[in-house]
Amino acid sequence: MQTSAVLYVVATPIGNLEDITARALSVLSAVDFVAAEDTRHSKRLLAHFGIATPLLSHHEFSSDAEVRKLLGLLAEGKALALISDAGTPLISDPGYRLVAAARDEGVEVIPVPGASALTAALSVAGIPSDSFRFEGFLPAKSAQRIKRLESLVSETPTLIFYESPHRIASCLTDLARVVPSVQNRKLFVGRELTKKFETHFWGSPEQSLVWLESDENNQRGEFVLVLEGAREEQQNEQEQKLAKAQEIARLLAAELSMKRAVALAAEIGGVRKNALYALMLRDEE
Numbered sequence: 001m002q003t004s005a006v007l008y009v010v011a012t013p014i015g016n017l018e019d020i021t022a023r024a025l026s027v028l029s030a031v032d033f034v035a036a037e038d039t040r041h042s043k044r045l046l047a048h049f050g051i052a053t054p055l056l057s058h059h060e061f062s063s064d065a066e067v068r069k070l071l072g073l074l075a076e077g078k079a080l081a082l083i084s085d086a087g088t089p090l091i092s093d094p095g096y097r098l099v100a101a102a103r104d105e106g107v108e109v110i111p112v113p114g115a116s117a118l119t120a121a122l123s124v125a126g127i128p129s130d131s132f133r134f135e136g137f138l139p140a141k142s143a144q145r146i147k148r149l150e151s152l153v154s155e156t157p158t159l160i161f162y163e164s165p166h167r168i169a170s171c172l173t174d175l176a177r178v179v180p181s182v183q184n185r186k187l188f189v190g191r192e193l194t195k196k197f198e199t200h201f202w203g204s205p206e207q208s209l210v211w212l213e214s215d216e217n218n219q220r221g222e223f224v225l226v227l228e229g230a231r232e233e234q235q236n237e238q239e240q241k242l243a244k245a246q247e248i249a250r251l252l253a254a255e256l257s258m259k260r261a262v263a264l265a266a267e268i269g270g271v272r273k274n275a276l277y278a279l280m281l282r283d284e285e
Contacts, residue, residue, distance in 0.1 A: 001030060002110070005074055007102045008081040009095070011088040011114030015195035017048060019115045025049055027112050031079040035070055035098065038085050058082065060094035067101055074107045081112075088116040092136040092162055117193055118160060121224035125158075125188035126202060128229065132158040140167065142174055149178040150272045156229040163223040172212055175227070176205040185228040192221035245269030245276050253280075 008027050013019040028034060029051050035058040036042035042055055058070060074080060082089050082098060089095040102109055122129050135152070138161055139145045152159055163171050172189075179185055187208050191199040199218065201211045205227075212218050249265035256264070262280055266273040 001026065002079070002108070004077045004079055005107060006079050007074060007099070007107055007109045008079070008112050009089050009099065009109060010081045010083050010112040011116065012042075012045060012083050012086060014086045014115045014117050014120065014193060015198075017045075019194060020049070021112070021114045024112050024114055025051070028053060028081055028083075031081045033073060033078060034081045034083060036083050036085075037093070037095075041085055042083060053081075056080075058095065058098055062094075062097075067098055070098060071101055071105055071107075074102060075105070086115075086117075088114065088118075091116055091118055091134075115194070117162070117190075117222070117224050120193050121188065121190040121226050122158070122160060124190070124200065125226040127158050127186055127188055127226050129158060131156070131229075132160055134160045137162050137164070138171060142170055145171065146174050146178060147274060149174060150274060153179055154230050154275075156231070158229050159227040161225040161227075163225060165220050165222070168219055168223050169209075169212060171225075172205060172209040175225075176209050179205050179227070183230075185230070187228070188224075188226040190224040190226070191218065193224060195221070197221065241269055242271050242275060242279060245271045246279055249276060249280055 008031060010024050010027055011021075012024065028046065028049075031053060033056050034042065034046070034053050035056045037059045039055045039057050046053065046055070056070065058066070070080060082095050084093045084095065087093075090099065099109055118134055122132060133152070133155065135148075139148055161171075175187070179187075185204065186202060187205050189201040189208050189212070191197075191201075197217075197220075201208055201218075203211070245265045245268065248268055249261045252261035252264055258280065259277075262277045263273055266276045269276075
């Protein structure tokens with residue numbers, strides 16, 4: 001194992017401490033410093049395994065000066081390990097700034113793979129995994145979240161999201177609105193993966209919302225959502241509906257403003273207003 005002028009990106013458990021790898025323990029013990037998202041949390045993790053390596057803070061709000069400090073240690077020939085609060089660093093995590101800066105400086109960056117909520121959920125979801133798109137956390141506000149979902153739901157790859165306990169109910173409400181049950185698309189809800197109260201639910205977005213609201217305990221913890229992608233026939237049907245709505249919008253635009261024409265045509269054609277508006281704008285270019 002290289003122990004000088006190297007940055008290791010080390011995965012740590014997402015819940016069950018037995019999921020840490022032997023290699024991760026070896027690296028965390030051997031490096032000069034561990035850069036952690038939350039040093040208090042990571043101190044407890046390292047102490048559990050009897051590791052006394054000094055901790056340094058590196059998180060979303062770390063300044064450029066703090067990043068340069070870590071680069072300075074690497075320039076001195078020190079070995080650093082980067083960890084997050086849980087799982088694989090840089091997966092919905094701010095560590096990419098340090099990795100990018102290290103690569104710019106010619107520092108070797110080595111992955112130490114392991115636990116990830118993303119792959120853990122996908123592996124048990126029973127939803128096609130040959131092609132998927134990870135979106136991390138959706139926008140916090142409902143209007144922005146719906147807009148983002150509407151831009152994604154016609155795509156055929158499986159969609160994966162993270163969600164927090166205080167937003168999971170509103171997120172599933174919006175998802176059920178954007179992906180109605182008539183589309184017959186499956187949603188896997190993974191709660192507290194690898195932890196004591198791990199729970200899985202598999203059904204439509206509407207069924208998932210009913211399950212979530214049936215017991216307040218279902219709304220506690222961290223969530224991973226895995227949504228089946230649109231089937232090709234659904235995508236083709238949506239494209240046909242959009243084309244017809246565009247024809248209507250063109251006719252209405254002769255008498256109305258673009259905004260009003262698109263709104264009416266979207267309502268008549270049963271398509272998303274934002275998608276139709278974008279199509280009309282491209283048509284004008």
